[in-house]
C-alpha cells in the first residue's frame with residue numbers, strides 16, 4: 044500500500060486586503076466576483092475513481108478538524124448574507140457519506156431561504172435518501188456517471204456499483220430534484236463508450252456534461268497527452284450523433300453546449316484544460332476542514348475554523364473570506380512552464 048498524504052496546503056491566518064475596493068462582495072484583483080459556493084463536507088467516499096482518489100482512499104480527517112453541521116450552516120449563512128453568494132453546492136469526497144447531511148441541508152435551507160442548495164454526488168445510497176433530502180430543502184443534484192458499461196464503470200471506480208448509481212438517479216428524479224445533470228470524466232479506456240452514455244442520458248431525459256480530466260488525481264498519473272480533450276470527444280460523438288455548437292448559457296457557466304441531432308436535447312462539454320474559463324470563474328470553496336480556497340489549483344488557503352471556534356464574529360469571518368478571494372490567482376496555469384499540481388487532490392478539495 045502506498046501512503047498518500049492528504050496534502051495539507053499552506054494555511055494562512057492573515058491576508059492582505061491592499062488595494063481592495065470597499066465592497067462586501069467576494070471580488071478579486073482581476074474583476075471577478077464569486078457568487079457560487081462549493082462546500083466540501085467530507086473526504087470519505089464509496090468509490091475510488093482513478094482520476095480522483097488513491098486506491099486506499101484519502102487519509103481520514105480527524106473528527107475534531109471536520110466542520111460540524113452547525114458550523115457549516117453558520118459559514119453558509121455568512122457567505123449569503125454578508126458576501127453575496129447566490130448558490131451553494133455540497134460536495135466532497137462523497138456528501139452522502141455524511142449521516143447528518145439531511146440536518147445540514149435543513150439548517151442551510153432555514154438560514155438562507157430562496158438560495159439554491161445543490162449537491163454533486165456519485166448517487167450511491169441516494170435511492171434511500173432522495174426524498175428526505177428533497178424535503179430537507181435540497182433543490183438539485185449533479186450525479187457523476189462516467190460509463191453505463193458495468194465492467195468499465197467497475198474498472199474506473201474500482202467498485203462494481205453501477206446498479207446502485209442508476210437506482211440513485213431514478214430516485215432523485217422521482218423526488219423532484221431537478222434539473223438533474225450527469226457529469227462524466229472520460230479516460231482513454233472509457234472514450235469509446237461515450238456515445239452509449241449520451242444515448243442513455245437522452246433516453247432518460249437528463250442533461251449530460253463531459254468534463255476534461257484535470258491534474259487533480261491523488262496518484263499524480265495525469266498526463267496531457269493521455270487526457271481526453273473536448274476535440275477528441277467531439278470526434279467520437281460525431282460518429283453517432285449530429286452535433287451543432289450553441290455556446291454557453293451565460294459567460295460564467297463552464298459548459299459549452301452542443302445541440303444533438305437537431306435538438307432540442309443538448310450535450311455539454313466542460314473543457315477546463317483546453318479551453319479554460321478562469322477569466323469568468325465565479326467560484327469560492329470551503330474545504331471540509333474549514334479553510335477557504337479561492338481556486339482548485341492554489342494551495343494558499345485561509346483558515347476560518349480556528350477563528351470561528353475562538354469566538355470570531357460574523358464580520359471578522361467575512362473579512363477573512365474576502366481577503367482569501369481578493370488574492371485569487373488569474374488562472375490555473377495548466378500547461379504553463381513550471382506548472383505543479385496542487386497538494387490536495389480533487390476529492391480532498393471538493394469538485
Ligand code: SAM
Pocket residue numbers: 088094095134135136137138163164165185186187226227228254255256257258259260389390393394
Ligand atoms: N463524490 C462526488 C462525485 O463524484 O460527484 C462529489 C465529489 S467529486 C470530487 C466532484 C466532481 O469532480 C465529480 O464530478 C468528478 O467527476 C470530478 N472530478 C474528480 N476528479 C477529477 C479530475 N481529476 N478532473 C476533472 N474532474 C474531476
Ligand code: SF4
Pocket residue numbers: 088089090091092095096135136137165187389390
Ligand atoms: Fe469519490 Fe467523487 Fe472522487 Fe469518484 S470523483 S472518487 S465518487 S469523490
